[in-house]
Amino acid sequence: MLAIDQTACDLLVADVLGFMAKPRVSDEAFNALALRLFAHQFAHNMPFQRFCHSRGKTPRVVKDWRDIPAVPINAFKDLTLSCVAPQTCDRVFMTSGTTRGDVKGSHYHPSMAVYDASMLRNFDQHVMRGLKRVRMGILFPDEHLLPNSSLAHYLGLALASFATPDSAHYLNEEGLQIDLLCEALLDAQCAGEPFFLLGASFSFVHVMDELKARDLTFKLPTGSLLLDTGGFKGQSRDVPVEAFYQQLSATFGVSAERCLNMYGMTELSSQFYDAGNHTTTSVKSGPHWIRSRLVEPLTGQAVAPGERGVLAHTDLANYNSVVTILTEDVGVMQDHGFVLLGRAQGTQAKGCSLAVDAFLKASAP
Numbered sequence: 214m215l216a217i218d219q220t221a222c223d224l225l226v227a228d229v230l231g232f233m234a235k236p237r238v239s240d241e242a243f244n245a246l247a248l249r250l251f252a253h254q255f256a257h258n259m260p261f262q263r264f265c266h267s268r269g270k271t272p273r274v275v276k277d278w279r280d281i282p283a284v285p286i287n288a289f290k291d292l293t294l295s296c297v298a299p300q301t302c303d304r305v306f307m308t309s310g311t312t313r314g315d316v317k318g319s320h321y322h323p324s325m326a327v328y329d330a331s332m333l334r335n336f337d338q339h340v341m342r343g344l345k346r347v348r349m350g351i352l353f354p355d356e357h358l359l360p361n362s363s364l365a366h367y368l369g370l371a372l373a374s375f376a377t378p379d380s381a382h383y384l385n386e387e388g389l390q391i392d393l394l395c396e397a398l399l400d401a402q403c404a405g406e407p408f409f410l411l412g413a414s415f416s417f418v419h420v421m422d423e424l425k426a427r428d429l430t431f432k433l434p435t436g437s438l439l440l441d442t443g444g445f446k447g448q449s450r451d452v453p454v455e456a457f458y459q460q461l462s463a464t465f466g467v468s469a470e471r472c473l474n475m476y477g478m479t480e481l482s483s484q485f486y487d488a489g490n491h492t493t494t495s496v497k498s499g500p501h502w503i504r505s506r507l508v509e510p511l512t513g514q515a516v517a518p519g520e521r522g523v524l525a526h527t528d529l530a531n532y533n534s535v536v537t538i539l540t541e542d543v544g545v546m547q548d549h550g551f552v553l554l555g556r557a558q559g560t561q562a563k564g565c566s567l568a569v570d571a572f573l574k575a576s577a578p
Contacts, residue, residue, distance in 0.1 A: 352412025
């Protein structure tokens with residue numbers, strides 16, 4: 214491993230932040246920065262370097278961001294994928310452990326400057342849409358309770374940067390604070406002021422169960438918004454997507470266009486949003502510093518246009534770990550984004566597992 218040149222690293226971070234701050238960028242500019250990040254990670258992230266060598270993919274031969282080897286997300290559970298010593302990092306986000314029991318993946322962040330800039334700029338554009346501050350309710354524990362949760366940090370940023378002082382968390386160590394939440398929702402409804410309710414998808418299910426038991430519904434004012442994330446993996450029951458959003462809209466009196474879903478993961482530093490209108494064809498898109506493609510999981514080769522494939526994301530905000538990750542999510546590309554079809558099943562799931570095995574074997578010292 215090459216010793217980190219802190220000045221060069223700081224310059225790289227500054228360039229990533231500058232890239233994100235631009236209103237628009239060219240394909241050439243994205244490619245150039247992606248290749249710089251690849252070269253940096255190849256030099257300083259040894260498991261990744263060994264994997265790249267096994268694929269014959271080095272900075273000398275890789276000339277396009279699509280050719281940067283994608284690291285399977287489950288590799289974050291078995292290896293330390295960081296360009297700097299983990300103990301020097303400001304934060305470590307850990308996965309939920311839903312796919313392998315208590316085994317959690319770790320994503321190391323030397324500082325939160327890039328992650329926070331990515332979240333704030335993207336959230337401002339896709340969620341706030343010109344609003345400066347709005348009353349918010351958060352259906353997820355705060356960072357004090359879950360210090361290694363990227364979602365807790367994400368929602369804490371939303372609260373600190375975009376919420377009015379009367380905003381609050383309604384899920385804490387004592388559970389769901391349904392009485393306080395009902396008071397806040399009724400207050401917003403009576404005052405005619407928009408209310409944003411954000412949280413994990415299954416938290417919304419619990420809230421709707423409680424409200425149904427009380428025979429309560431709300432008619433939140435125009436401009437209100439509901440944002441869920443995380444889906445229902447590892448939860449006590451499956452909930453059909455369209456039925457979930459129909460119930461969400463009916464329970465809170467918010468139109469389908471204002472029921473948004475955020476797609477993100479611990480292994481990324483950026484998020485994707487759809488534009489409401491929840492059907493099986495809701496298109497998710499990200500900011501200009503992340504690009505996605507569909508691949509065959511074992512080979513990493515792109516699928517034919519119009520075909521389903523496993524999503525691989527190249528996230529320039531992932532400057533310290535690996536710039537390209539291979540998910541276990543299946544999608545199909547659309548104009549300006551992709552449609553998320555669910556978790557890999559059958560041969561695609563087997564391909565994802567084999568991709569993890571191949572990565573672990575190739576990256577072993």
